[in-house]
Amino acid sequence: MRVEDAPEAWEVVSSTERFKGRVFDVVTDGVRMPGDEVADRDYVRHVGAVAVVALDADDRVLMIRQYRHPVRRLLWELPAGLRDVEGEPLAETAARELAEEAGHRAATWHTLVDLLTSPGMTDERIRVFLARDLTPIPEEENGFVPRHEEIGMPVEWVPLPDAVEHALMGMIHNAPAVAGILAAYAASVEGFTGLRPADAPEA
Incomplete structure (x- = not known):
């Protein structure tokens, strides 16, 4: 049997x-299970x-530290952001977030790994990109104005083996950061x- 996730809709x-919120909604579906029983899934x-x-x-690895209120922690994370611009290609979203949160642009981009962050309770999808050939963006060119948790976020360069x-x-708990770091290290073995x-299309 081929080990590959497959689309399925019961x-x-x-x-x-x-x-209903700006970023997420909470839903209860009645789903028909095997044996013809209907079960609620929140x-x-x-x-x-x-x-x-x-x-x-x-x-x-360029890492930032951000306060995450639900877990009451300062977490070391990757530059990241929501897919909240309709029709924007994901690589462009990633480039925008790298520029805004970390003040850098990259000449070389690849898809690193695709994540379903917690598929038992959310349909959230995160695509993690690998960005290389970096250059800093002059401060006067970056018009991003930090707000809320983004104010004063420190940036740290961490050697990949140390990460x-x-x-x-x-020591690092953020899921896309952990997955991205490990995937980048694995990918580095073959250059x-x-x-x-x-x-690359999402499955």
């Missing part, structure tokens, strides 16, 4: 929206996101030659 006999409908493993010429160690030792293009 019959939804009822759907109730419990909450889940979060999410707009989705992108994240960027930005590697410099010394194979250091892997931090992830495995439980990043096996990666999908930046505009």
Whole structure:
């Protein structure tokens, strides 16, 4: 059997929206199960996101630290953002987030890994990109104005092997950061030659 996730949609006999927000909604679906029983499944409908493993010429990962209120922690993360511009290609969303949050642009882009962050409770999808051949954006060219949690976010360049160690030792908890760091390290073994293009379709 080929190990590959496959599309599947079981019959939804009822759907109730419990909450509607700017970024996500909360929904209860009545889903017909095997054996013809209908079971309620609560889940979060999410707009989705992108994240960027930005590697410099010394194979250091650009990381930012951001406050995340639901878990009451300052988390080390990758530059990331919501898929909240309709019709915008995901690679462009990622480039915009890298510029806004970290003040860098990249000449080389690849798709690194696709994530379903918590498929038992949300349909959120995150595409993690690998960005290389980085150059800083002059401050006067970057018109982004930080707000809320983004104000004063520190930026740190972490050697990729150290980032892997931090992830495995439980020092980094953000899911796309952990997945992206480990995927980048695995891809580096073959010189990043096996990666999908930046505009690869989502399955």
